Amino acid sequence: MRIAEVGMPVPLDKAFDYEVPAHLTAAVQVGSRVRAPFGPRRLVGFVLGLRDGEPSRPLKALEKAMDPAPLLTSEQVALARWLSARYCAPVGECVKTLLPANVRSAMRPVLLPEPGPLPEPPEAAPAGFELTEGQASSFARLDDLLGARRHAAALIHGVPASGKTEVYLRLLRRAARGGGQALFLVPEIALTKPFFAEFSAGMGLPVALWHSGVGAKAKREAWLGLRTGTVRVVVGARSASLLPFKDLRLVVVDEEQDESYKEDDNAPYYHARDVVMERARASGALVVLGSATPSLESYALAVPGGPVELLRMDERVARGTPPPVVRVLARRGVEHECLSPELLTAVKERLQRREQSILLVNRRGYSNFVMCRACSWVSRCPTCSVAFVHHKGAAADHQDLFSGPAGYSLLCHHCGKEEPVPVNCGRCGKGPLRFSGVGTQKVVEELRQKLPGARILRMDGDSTAGEKATEAGVWGSFRDGKADVLVGTKLVAKGYHFPRVTLVGVVDADTMLSMPDFRAAERTVQMLVQAAG
Structure with missing residues (x-):
């Protein structure tokens, strides 16, 4: 049988x-x-x-x-x-x-398209610049590993602005020759659009885009194209690590240290970096991990004689640009304000010089939690037992902190449950209630109060949700100079290049060290280094 x-x-x-x-x-x-x-x-x-x-x-x-x-x-x-x-x-x-x-779940038979003749990527136009020593040596070594057509793994440890993207683009073009396929992973959906645009212009071949915001029809076409080998290059977020490939030769994991590569919502709770390492091992492909702040796990694998080869890029592409000056400012005497006087003055100076500024606030929402001053009760989600985050709605500009759903509300960042802001303490029934912590919405509000006329954009999980093109809109508007200040969460510190930005401020940088996470110190350093770059 x-x-x-x-x-x-x-x-x-x-x-x-x-x-x-x-x-x-x-x-x-x-x-x-x-x-x-x-x-x-x-x-x-x-x-x-x-x-x-x-x-x-x-x-x-x-x-x-x-x-x-x-x-x-x-x-x-x-x-x-x-x-x-x-x-x-x-x-x-x-x-x-x-x-x-x-x-x-298709009820009709799914037909795999017949692969036609595969065009070769055109030769790249002569670059108008020379690679740095780190770029040249890293590309030469990776090109040798790619040409060997056997499994290998490498970690590019390059300082911010060291030109890792140019190395990636040249490797992708080489991998796509002769019918090969390549996967480029980024940690956030908001990062897929700029890389997709850059690679589509530089590859000379169709590039597929894959993340949860892509439409069903486009996903089906990309999946079938990758399955049959007609799609050669795909740029995607975490779930792209599970796509089918006919002849996988190269996987690039940019910002490999990012926690967004870990699936936390639905089984299987995989880590995209580990998945592509396993798949590359089975396919005989090259895996390139890139980061300015590698994770401790990847760095441990890159010891001499380890399974991952370490390549360094210690020189910035703009050789004449000195490393950024970093200042640590104390917020003394400004308990009721988000921004220190020194930081506010620096932003004003950039506005006068028509330069741009980025303010990083690693918490979305308005206030981090609501607490009773009398008994220290904290409003928590009844399902998840985590503190509700105080959010500002679209109609909250002219309302008080206790307004309804159109104004202020409480939101659970874990399950999405929303509740009205309580007027009295949920334990003692008295109060008064205190709204503690700083979120992106509060920083934007303070900037608008103290810098009237400044063009301010916000980029976080709330502002980029709901519309497929919003991420590209925020990123594109700031890149094109349509805003003076960009306030956002960790999204603003990843992979973007804004030539007019001359100031980066991190609001409440030390609060990240107190997060209930054994990686809190590691992730704080990673984020600050990324932001400074």
């Missing part, structure tokens, strides 16, 4: 055996999408393995092979098993993450 091991989209820690009927023997292969009875239901799952033998008990039979050819490659099936074992997740849920919903 032919037996198929099928991964079903259910939260159970095993796959299920089914009999393969004689008329489906040729159609059912490893990676095929099949329909089968599952209790009182009929579910669509994927074949993870086939074997011949006699079962120990009667088996139900598969009902239908959904597609003319397997959708999953053998490498993806192995990846699903690895994800299940590595992250203790149901194998069916792991398979589910490997396909977009409109491919996984």
Whole structure:
């Protein structure tokens, strides 16, 4: 008897055996999408393995092979098993993450497009600049590793503004030759647009974009194109690490230390950096990790004789530009204000010189929490037990701190639950209540009060949510000089290049050290170094 091991989209820690009927023997292969009875239901799952033998008990039979050819490659099936074992997740849920919903759940057969002739990327135009010594040596070594066509891993430890993007672009162009494919990962959706635009202009080949904000039709086309090899380069966020590839040769993980590469919401709780390392090992591809502040894990792997080779880029591209001057300012006597007088004066000077400033505030919202002054009660989410964050709504400019949903409200940053601001303490019933901490909204409000006429933009998870093009709009508007000051969370300290910015201020920098995270000190240093660069 032919037996198929099928991964079903259910939260159970095993796959299920089914009999393969004689008329489906040729159609059912490893990676095929099949329909089968599952209790009182009929579910669509994927074949993870086939074997011949006699079962120990009667088996139900598969009902239908959904597609003319397997959708999953053998490498993806192995990846699903690895994800299940590595992250203790149901194998069916792991398979589910490997396909977009409109491919996984399609009722009609999904046809893999026939790959046509693959154009070669054109030769790059002569660069109008010379690579620095660090750029040249790093590219030469990585080009040798890429040409060897066997698995290797390297860590580029380059200071901010050392020109890592130029090295990435040249490697991507080399990897795409001869039908090869390359994956470029960034930690935040907001970073995909500028890199996508730069690589699309520099590659001479179509570049796919992949993140949760991409439409279903575009995702389907990109997924099928990568599966058949017609799409050669993809720029994406964390989930792009799970895409199919026909001939993967290069993976670049920019800002590899970023915590956004870790999936925290749905099983499997994978880390994109570890996923691409495993996939590159199976595909014989080169992995390039890049960062100005590498994670301790990656740095430990890059010791002499370790599995990762360390490459350094210690010189800034603008050789005549000195390292930034860093000053630490105390906020004494300004308990009710966000900005110190020195920082405010520096912003005013940039406005007079028509230069730009960036203010980094690592908390979105208005105030970090609401606390009773009498009994120290803190308003917390009843579901998550974390402190509610005080947010300012669209109509809050002319209302008090206790206004309704159109004005101020409390929001849980973990589950999204929203509640009105309490008037009295939830424990003692008295008060008064204190709104503590500084968020991006409060900084923007203070800037508008003290710098009337200044053009101010805010970039955080709230301002960039809801519209697909908002991230590009905020980034593009500030880049084009349509704003004087950009206030934002860690998004503003990652990967952007703004030539007119001459001042970067970090508001309440030391509060990050008190976060309940064993990596708090490491992440604080990483963020400050990124911002200073």
